[in-house]
Amino acid sequence: MLDELIRTVGLDHVVSPAPADYLTDATARGMRGSALAVVRPADAAEAARVVAACYRNDIAITPRGGGSGVAGGAVPDGGIVVSLERLNRIRSFDPLVWRIQVEAGVTTGRLHQLARGSGLMFPPDPGASEQSQIGGNLATNAGGPHAFRYGVTRRWVTGIEAVIAPGELITVGGPVRKDVAGYDLLGLLVGSEGTLGLITAAWLRLVPAPEAVHVAAGVYPTDAAACAAIERILGSGIEAAAIELLDAAAMRFGGGGFPAETADGALVLAEADGGTLEAAARRDALLEAMAEGAAAVQQVDDREAVWRWRDGVSSRLAAAHGAKLSEDIVVPLDRLAEMVAAVPRIGERHGLTGLSFGHAGDGNLHSSFLLDPADPAQFAAAQAAVQELFDLTLEMDGSISGEHGLGSVKAGYLERQWGPAAVGAHRAIKQALDPKGLFNPGKKL
Amino acid sequence: MLDELIRTVGLDHVVSPAPADYLTDATARGMRGSALAVVRPADAAEAARVVAACYRNDIAITPRGGGSGVAGGAVPDGGIVVSLERLNRIRSFDPLVWRIQVEAGVTTGRLHQLARGSGLMFPPDPGASEQSQIGGNLATNAGGPHAFRYGVTRRWVTGIEAVIAPGELITVGGPVRKDVAGYDLLGLLVGSEGTLGLITAAWLRLVPAPEAVHVAAGVYPTDAAACAAIERILGSGIEAAAIELLDAAAMRFGGGGFPAETADGALVLAEADGGTLEAAARRDALLEAMAEGAAAVQQVDDREAVWRWRDGVSSRLAAAHGAKLSEDIVVPLDRLAEMVAAVPRIGERHGLTGLSFGHAGDGNLHSSFLLDPADPAQFAAAQAAVQELFDLTLEMDGSISGEHGLGSVKAGYLERQWGPAAVGAHRAIKQALDPKGLFNPGKKL
Numbered sequence: 001m002l003d004e005l006i007r008t009v010g011l012d013h014v015v016s017p018a019p020a021d022y023l024t025d026a027t028a029r030g031m032r033g034s035a036l037a038v039v040r041p042a043d044a045a046e047a048a049r050v051v052a053a054c055y056r057n058d059i060a061i062t063p064r065g066g067g068s069g070v071a072g073g074a075v076p077d078g079g080i081v082v083s084l085e086r087l088n089r090i091r092s093f094d095p096l097v098w099r100i101q102v103e104a105g106v107t108t109g110r111l112h113q114l115a116r117g118s119g120l121m122f123p124p125d126p127g128a129s130e131q132s133q134i135g136g137n138l139a140t141n142a143g144g145p146h147a148f149r150y151g152v153t154r155r156w157v158t159g160i161e162a163v164i165a166p167g168e169l170i171t172v173g174g175p176v177r178k179d180v181a182g183y184d185l186l187g188l189l190v191g192s193e194g195t196l197g198l199i200t201a202a203w204l205r206l207v208p209a210p211e212a213v214h215v216a217a218g219v220y221p222t223d224a225a226a227c228a229a230i231e232r233i234l235g236s237g238i239e240a241a242a243i244e245l246l247d248a249a250a251m252r253f254g255g256g257g258f259p260a261e262t263a264d265g266a267l268v269l270a271e272a273d274g275g276t277l278e279a280a281a282r283r284d285a286l287l288e289a290m291a292e293g294a295a296a297v298q299q300v301d302d303r304e305a306v307w308r309w310r311d312g313v314s315s316r317l318a319a320a321h322g323a324k325l326s327e328d329i330v331v332p333l334d335r336l337a338e339m340v341a342a343v344p345r346i347g348e349r350h351g352l353t354g355l356s357f358g359h360a361g362d363g364n365l366h367s368s369f370l371l372d373p374a375d376p377a378q379f380a381a382a383q384a385a386v387q388e389l390f391d392l393t394l395e396m397d398g399s400i401s402g403e404h405g406l407g408s409v410k411a412g413y414l415e416r417q418w419g420p421a422a423v424g425a426h427r428a429i430k431q432a433l434d435p436k437g438l439f440n441p442g443k444k445l
Numbered sequence: 446m447l448d449e450l451i452r453t454v455g456l457d458h459v460v461s462p463a464p465a466d467y468l469t470d471a472t473a474r475g476m477r478g479s480a481l482a483v484v485r486p487a488d489a490a491e492a493a494r495v496v497a498a499c500y501r502n503d504i505a506i507t508p509r510g511g512g513s514g515v516a517g518g519a520v521p522d523g524g525i526v527v528s529l530e531r532l533n534r535i536r537s538f539d540p541l542v543w544r545i546q547v548e549a550g551v552t553t554g555r556l557h558q559l560a561r562g563s564g565l566m567f568p569p570d571p572g573a574s575e576q577s578q579i580g581g582n583l584a585t586n587a588g589g590p591h592a593f594r595y596g597v598t599r600r601w602v603t604g605i606e607a608v609i610a611p612g613e614l615i616t617v618g619g620p621v622r623k624d625v626a627g628y629d630l631l632g633l634l635v636g637s638e639g640t641l642g643l644i645t646a647a648w649l650r651l652v653p654a655p656e657a658v659h660v661a662a663g664v665y666p667t668d669a670a671a672c673a674a675i676e677r678i679l680g681s682g683i684e685a686a687a688i689e690l691l692d693a694a695a696m697r698f699g700g701g702g703f704p705a706e707t708a709d710g711a712l713v714l715a716e717a718d719g720g721t722l723e724a725a726a727r728r729d730a731l732l733e734a735m736a737e738g739a740a741a742v743q744q745v746d747d748r749e750a751v752w753r754w755r756d757g758v759s760s761r762l763a764a765a766h767g768a769k770l771s772e773d774i775v776v777p778l779d780r781l782a783e784m785v786a787a788v789p790r791i792g793e794r795h796g797l798t799g800l801s802f803g804h805a806g807d808g809n810l811h812s813s814f815l816l817d818p819a820d821p822a823q824f825a826a827a828q829a830a831v832q833e834l835f836d837l838t839l840e841m842d843g844s845i846s847g848e849h850g851l852g853s854v855k856a857g858y859l860e861r862q863w864g865p866a867a868v869g870a871h872r873a874i875k876q877a878l879d880p881k882g883l884f885n886p887g888k889k890l
Contacts (some may be wrong), residue, residue: 097679119682147623164866170864170870177807177809181863182859182867184633191625191629235541275719277720277726332621359623362622363622402625417627419615428878432874
């Protein structure tokens with residue numbers, strides 16, 4: 001089998017045994033998988049031949065992007081890892097019609113930079129942009145702060161090229177802005193976490209970059225006051241570009257280095273973008289809506305610094321006690337304050353600090369429990385706390401995953417969110433498209 | 446069988462034989478289907494029992510919304526018609542968090558009105574809003590002029606309730622703005638034209654209505670000049686809300702009653718929306734980008750009148766010679782001018798007037814061939830012309846359907862757009878979710 005793979009991609013690109021780097025991702029639970037080899041195809045045609053060889057020989061395939069996932073979705077469970085890192089070409093870029101075609105291994109950061117260089121924007125902004133690759137963004141249907149206004153990755157994809165079982169290279173959609181001819185196979189592959197196929201390239205829509213962007217920050221003495229401010233932003237009909245929350249505990253343990261004045265309490269960050277006039281008007285409206293009950297409300301001048309700081313919150317929180325279990329639940333917006341209030345109490349019941357931060361305008365919270373990784377009892381307590389968190393999320397008609405996916409960490413949890421008939425349909429689709437169950441086994445269901 | 450249906454929904458709501466109104470839709474090809482009965486469930490639970498009875502007895506089910514489709518998607522081919530007209534409740538409306546839950550039979554117009562009454566907007570705006578129902582909008586993933594900025598229906602749906610085989614009521618998603626827990630079963634059902642299940646209700650996202658909206662109109666001596674203006678709008682990075690085109694022939698045959706000054710030639714309509722200041726700035730930018738090569742460029746003051754006029758273009762064109770064959774192709778934007786130039790030539794080769802109008806900013810054209818319905822030779826010629834139109838569309842990497850769907854009119858055409866492996870996946874999904882093939886048979890594939 002390895003011989004066949006070597007004939008396909010060349011000796012240099014079949015690495016066996018698999019290097020340790022390829023057996024893990026950014027999931028902070030000490031997960032390490034196993035794989036016979038890492039295979040690095042040069043292009044989509046080679047990727048298709050690799051999958052065909054695996055499908056013939058009943059070898060499992062774990063697709064791998066930048067490895068920045070946090071649900072164990074890229075952690076292999078036997079078989080081979082197919083790394084898309086060499087598929088890193090920009091196939092076409094047509095800024096005049098707001099369109100780009102990229103291979104799966106192009107990093108999110110490079111795409112952002114390219115778009116920006118032509119006055120355009122690719123709005124999805126998941127964390128770790130220098131590491132994460134478009135293929136992985138698509139596989140998880142990645143979100144980020146600006147999903148509030150601009151939606152998640154799926155919205156910006158007009159076509160994909162993918163390898164499906166038993167090794168067929170398909171193209172669905174393309175350089176078109178609308179297409180309802182077939183079932184939404186594109187949308188089905190996006191977010192399927194590599195369990196239905198291997199995405200090799202995508203056509204993406206871009207949009208003109210806003211002329212101006214302003215960040216407004218409000219600090220509130222209580223979490224409830226911060227949530228009330230978020231409700232007022234929406235209730236006032238202000239179309240912010242992003243609405244982020246760090247509750248008081250998240251600020252205490254992970255708020256260090258905030259690039260503006262701050263105070264004890266919870267933080268709301270809201271961004272206003274648009275044309276020069278509009279962005280300023282929106283910023284003023286935000287500052288007004290955010291003022292009530294605030295200890296301080298201000299415009300943050302260094303936007304880049306504030307988002308860099310925001311990107312580091314998760315790591316700082318993990319460092320506070322050594323580790324954390326962190327989820328990506330979503331609740332209906334009218335339950336936001338209730339959930340933010342419940343998380344610390346859930347933590348307390350398990351002897352842990354529970355806190356929330358994240359994309360509060362979308363109801364998408366990285367509710368987390370801080371723990372000392374040297375203490376197995378704390379890890380077990382955090383796992384129990386997460387179960388309570390999920391129970392409460394589902395009681396609120398929420399979702400257990402807003403952007404990370406289920407991966408292996410939450411594999412099998414869908415049964416708690418969907419009824420048996422919907423889960424049955426999910427299973428039927430997996431069986432129909434991957435009858436041998438070789439694409440990323442052990443993930444999702 | 447009818448007895449069982451009568452026990453389920455009541456004698457008044459099983460109408461047999463099926464009234465003629467339920468055997469046709471707005472497809473202008475004289476299509477009339479056949480059905481044993483029309484069944485009108487009162488709610489989702491009844492709809493599920495109706496489907497269960499049909500699935501047990503091998504009776505085909507054609508779901509029916511407002512009947513404004515133009516691809517024969519709601520034209521039954523035996524079995525029963527399940528009309529969702531009685532599922533017309535607003536289940537919940539939470540304007541403060543920009544959210545509404547409606548049943549499938551609520552009309553698009555009523556939804557627009559409700560949202561507007563609270564300063565919000567449901568952006569998808571397919572034609573026939575007083576007749577078309579949300580269930581049908583979802584089943585076809587309907588578009589409309591404002592899809593250019595705001596996307597098609599799918600983008601605004603966060604949850605659906607649907608009946609799938611063999612009669613199970615499922616809920617996927619809900620009142621949440623993000624959800625990547627399971628496969629995108631929601632997106633799969635949306636746009637599946639009733640072939641995978643019956644949508645009974647949906648949770649929709651709303652967005653604050655823009656403070657101001659302005660329409661700019663440019664008239665151009667040639668179609669090429671009009672297309673160049675559209676390219677300049679995009680190339681200038683102006684994020685219009687809508688960019689519509691009527692080529693010179695479409696204006697000649699269907700442009701009557703334009704609510705502003707006009708001249709011979711092709712028309713570009715572009716809309717600018719946003720806050721008061723921004724919308725005005727955008728309008729000015731549009732007028733500037735549209736000026737080059739124009740016979741006249743102006744702001745149209747009566748926005749409502751212009752969109753009402755636009756909604757009537759299709760009927761006026763049909764009336765010109767008695768009928769038309771009209772498609773909804775999509776081409777990459779850099780091929781727009783080429784396609785607009787090709788359609789009249791295709792028409793000429795078949796002795797017909799060929800023209801294009803539609804959502805040109807999305808590359809989505811209602812390219813049409815005018816014909817006299819009393820002359821069967823013209824109908825055959827138009828059908829041949831449409832085949833050429835599709836061939837050219839696919840040569841350009843376009844799509845044969847941007848918003849109408851395949852229905853029965855284009856059933857089986859997907860093979861021309863997708864390769865065999867992708868079509869195989871499409872078939873496998875249909876087989877997995879509707880093993881007896883009872884949901885809207887003869888549609889899509």
